[in-house]
Amino acid sequence: MANAPALIAEEKGYFRDEGLNVELKGFGDGPVIQQAVAGGEIDVAYIGAPPVYQWAARGLEAKIIAKVMESLVFRRIERRYEGWRGQ
Numbered sequence: 001m002a003n004a005p006a007l008i009a010e011e012k013g014y015f016r017d018e019g020l021n022v023e024l025k026g027f028g029d030g031p032v033i034q035q036a037v038a039g040g041e042i043d044v045a046y047i048g049a050p051p052v053y054q055w056a057a058r059g060l061e062a063k064i065i066a067k068v069m070e071s072l073v074f075r076r077i078e079r080r081y082e083g084w085r086g087q
Helices: 004-012 030-038 049-057 072-080
Strands: none
Touching: 030 049
16 A cells, blocks of 8 residues: 555554644545646545646646555665666
């Protein structure tokens, strides 16, 4: 469950402890989230990178501000191609 860090932070009061007023909302998929951001319904979205790349490619303002999760699969891919850096 990719959104577990946000759910745990809310459950344990980490947002509150940092003085943040956070309300978590569930959305179906990338297009629905994009509409909510564009419409001002939400300020920030917790979403994977591919939808953000698609939005930017269509000229919509989109920024990735943090990487939350690192997959073991991606680590293996990075290690496999580590020798190709700088070539």
